[in-house]
Amino acid sequence: xxxxxxxxxxxxxxxxxxxxxxxxxxxxxxxxxxxxxxxxxxxxxxxxxxxxxxxxxxxxxxxxxxxxxxxxxxxxxxxxxxxxxxxxxxxxxxxxxxxxxxxxxxxxxxxxxxxxxxxxxxxxxxxxxxxxxxxxxxxxxxxxxxxxxxxxxxxxxxxxxxxxxxxxxxxxxxxxxxxxxxxxxxxxxxxxxxxxxxxxxxxxxxxxxxxxxxxxxxxxxxxxxxxxxxxxxxxxxxxxxxxxxxxxxxxxxxxxxxxxxxxxxxxxxxxxxxxxxxxxxxxxxxxxxxxxxxxxxxxxxxxxxxxxxxxxxxxxxxxxxxxxxxxxxxxxxxxxxxxxxxxxxxxxxxxxxxxxxxxxxxxxxxxxxxxxxxxxxxxxxxxxxxxxxxxxxxxxxxxxxxxxxxxxxxxxxxxxxxxxxxxxxxxxxxxxxxxxxxxxxxxxxxxxxxxxxxxxxxxxxxxxxxxxxxxxxxxxxxxxxxxxxxxxxxxxxxxxxxxxxxxxxxxxxxxxxxxxxxxxxxx
Numbered sequence: 444x445x446x447x448x449x450x451x452x453x454x455x456x457x458x459x460x461x462x463x464x465x466x467x468x469x470x471x472x473x474x475x476x477x478x479x480x481x482x483x484x485x486x487x488x489x490x491x492x493x494x495x496x497x498x499x500x501x502x503x504x505x506x507x508x509x510x511x512x513x514x515x516x517x518x519x520x521x522x523x524x525x526x527x528x529x530x531x532x533x534x535x536x537x538x539x540x541x542x543x544x545x546x547x548x549x550x551x552x553x554x555x556x557x558x559x560x561x562x563x564x565x566x567x568x569x570x571x572x573x574x575x576x577x578x579x580x581x582x583x584x585x586x587x588x589x590x591x592x593x594x595x596x597x598x599x600x601x602x603x604x605x606x607x608x609x610x611x612x613x614x615x616x617x618x619x620x621x622x623x624x625x626x627x628x629x630x631x632x633x634x635x636x637x638x639x640x641x642x643x644x645x646x647x648x649x650x651x652x653x654x655x656x657x658x659x660x661x662x663x664x665x666x667x668x669x670x671x672x673x674x675x676x677x678x679x680x681x682x683x684x685x686x687x688x689x690x691x692x693x694x695x696x697x698x699x700x701x702x703x704x705x706x707x708x709x710x711x712x713x714x715x716x717x718x719x720x721x722x723x724x725x726x727x728x729x730x731x732x733x734x735x736x737x738x739x740x741x742x743x744x745x746x747x748x749x750x751x752x753x754x755x756x757x758x759x760x761x762x763x764x765x766x767x768x769x770x771x772x773x774x775x776x777x778x779x780x781x782x783x784x785x786x787x788x789x790x791x792x793x794x795x796x797x798x799x800x801x802x803x804x805x806x807x808x809x810x811x812x813x814x815x816x817x818x819x820x821x822x823x824x825x826x827x828x829x830x831x832x833x834x835x836x837x838x839x840x841x842x843x844x845x846x847x848x849x850x851x852x853x854x855x856x857x858x859x860x861x862x863x864x865x866x867x868x869x870x871x872x873x874x875x876x877x878x879x880x881x882x883x884x885x886x887x888x889x890x891x892x893x894x895x896x897x898x899x900x901x902x903x904x905x906x907x908x909x910x911x912x913x914x915x916x917x918x919x920x921x922x923x924x925x926x927x928x929x930x931x932x933x934x935x936x937x938x939x940x941x942x943x944x945x946x947x948x949x950x951x952x953x954x955x956x957x958x959x960x961x962x963x964x965x966x
Contacts, residue, residue, distance in 0.1 A: 558931050587964040588962065592638050593903050593959075597622070611894050612947055612948070636680060640730070641772060641773045676730045690712055694708055695745075699822060702820070705739075712728045729754050730772050735775045737775075738805060740802055741814055743776065748819070765871065774902055777804060782802050787875060794816065828868045829867065877931060892946045927962065929961040
């Protein structure tokens with residue numbers, strides 16, 4: 444703890460070098476926050492260059508194993524009378540303190556643009572709101588184009604229950620009466636054909652959200668969480684673009700499975716495009732909000748398996764194939780995590796995996812237990828291939844072709860080995876609309892930003908054939924067959940968002956950004 448008289452100088456203050464040595468040297472300040480705009484933990488305070496020569500390099504004041512490019516420093520470059528400028532962004536007395544860099548920034552407008560992927564030879568960016576579409580992205584007789592938005596709109600009850608996440612915000616911008624008009628304005632502006640919304644509060648849905656969206660030409664389906672928190676997931680689609688074939692809610696709570704004691708839900712719709720075609724195809728659209736708890740990767744994987752099993756049931760066609768799939772939501776997992784990789788690669792060997800490592804939100808797995816094999820019990824009725832298991836009826840009559848005892852024993856061993864497998868699989872070929880990193884800099888994109896974190900947890904996945912060529916992070920996804928990704932609305936960096944005081948702010952009324960993609964279905 445630094446001396447009181449030094450703290451009282453202001454949020455950003457100076458202190459003599461000898462005081463810094465006495466108070467901070469080799470002392471780890473555990474409540475260090477991230478550098479605004481930086482995507483890794485910063486284990487050192489900010490030193491203003493105005494106090495030192497250009498040749499000076501900052502020391503590593505805190506015990507950390509994080510590599511630092513200016514590790515070689517010479518203490519004799521500092522005189523005993525030198526003043527060090529420390530930003531209070533890193534010196535925080537408690538979790539309740541907010542860094543000055545996150546307080547009341549000027550309010551501007553987030554600049555997002557369309558990235559068109561259907562023509563690699565053209566400039567792929569268009570400023571938000573530009574209605575001029577690449578000619579190759581237009582509808583035609585043998586193609587059906589549609590757009591999908593995924594948006595966690597931030598339940599008002601959850602906002603108020605977690606007010607510590609929004610201390611950087613001006614209080615008026617957090618009121619629902621201020622937030623909803625902004626959210627509705629965004630939805631109107633983007634005019635997506637399909638909306639997948641998370642954290643939709645039940646009373647607001649009935650009184651405002653549903654009537655407002657219906658007036659814009661949407662049909663709305665809603666599934667509320669099964670516990671005491673009154674929010675849920677909604678899928679809304681344009682009457683003019685789709686007909687509804689089936690509605691399939693998914694409840695992740697199961698009273699007969701102790702593991703599944705959480706109230707998260709999913710929703711799966713089967714839609715048919717309204718096109719003048721004798722053999723009109725169908726599209727499966729799924730929406731979910733998985734458990735947040737970073738240390739319960741076992742629950743997250745089981746919830747995901749339940750959603751995939753329902754999608755498999757809904758999207759399965761008579762010829763054994765699957766119709767095109769769009770899966771949206773807040774998956775509370777970061778890019779590159781085991782859960783994310785499982786969705787994209789279709790397989791996961793979780794043997795020896797700590798439960799806190801599944802979603803990638805936990806930095807350390809110390810003290811965490813390993814995932815059990817299998818993760819969920821057999822009575823859940825879902826196989827390791829993430830499909831519903833078919834109950835086999837026992838034979839009543841014996842015949843000459845009955846298996847011998849040796850064969851029965853062998854079969855029992857094989858079944859047991861299959862049930863104890865640590866390999867999860869699913870049968871979909873899913874790609875992510877976003878690449879999660881900016882190709883020129885490698886800086887991560889973020890989909891949510893508040894006082895505690897700025898990361899990607901929201902996704903739009905879609906079924907498509909993948910190229911065999913491996914691509915680097917930030918590269919575009921080239922697709923052959925399935926749904927073709929035509930365009931996506933660009934995401935931002937953490938630094939971009941803090942220039943407008945993070946989220947929510949005067950113009951963006953959720954702590955998540957809306958994700959938006961345009962697809963083409965070949966007829």
